[in-house]
């Protein structure tokens with residue numbers, strides 16, 4: 338197959354992001370602060386600035402019963418569900434279908450006062466990963482979103498400030514087979530979710546505003562999204 342112009346970057350970025358997502362918080366370097374906790378969900382952030390702009394990396398870990406990694410990645414990746422769970426989204430367009438597991442998105446997000454409105458152009462790639470540690474363990478699934486340039490949508494040419502993001506959603510399915518050998522049901526599966534994100538807000542935005550947005554929005558986003566997947570899948574056959 339003819340390789341797409343972005344394929345080398347996509348493959349390299351996915352491998353890098355998955356390696357980082359698999360590392361425990363302790364191995365990810367110092368300075369991680371636990372800033373939100375809700376049941377199984379733990380959210381960490383590190384305070385980092387580039388040219389005086391807040392780019393705090395975020396890492397969240399969560400375990401959700403009754404859904405699989407394939408299902409979580411499917412609902413995160415597919416554009417047709419995004420307006421259902423992404424509350425900060427104002428508009429989303431698929432600029433290019435690079436392949437059936439790789440899309441190029443343009444998204445504008447709702448304005449967060451007093452900062453100006455933001456937009457993102459990013460490729461999104463979904464992939465099943467061999468579980469190289471535990472041979473007969475269930476596979477892992479990932480979606481990586483990474484900002485990229487697009488000639489037909491130059492940055493900061495309209496009213497929106499272009500943000501630059503790298504996001505990795507890494508999912509590991511856990512199956513607890515029933516003792517009596519009956520078929521596996523949703524009561525026997527759970528999914529360990531690791532969500533890593535670094536968002537450079539692009540233009541200047543007050544550090545206090547950005548940190549307040551992250552603190553408020555990220556826990557809401559992960560809970561809302563995982564609840565959405567649970568509700569969408571509960572009466573459907575399990576997607577392993």
Ligand SMILES: CCCCCc1ccc(-c2ccc(S(=O)(=O)CCO)cc2)cc1/C=C\c1ccccn1
Nearest residue numbers: 423425446449452455482504538542550554555558
């Ligand atoms: C002043 C505010 C500047 C930054 C605003 C902002 C814009 C976009 C984004 C963002 C967040 C997650 C993704 S994704 O995981 O790829 C899913 C697809 O949508 C894409 C974009 C983040 C944020 C900043 C905060 C924030 C945090 C969680 C939710 C919403 N906003």
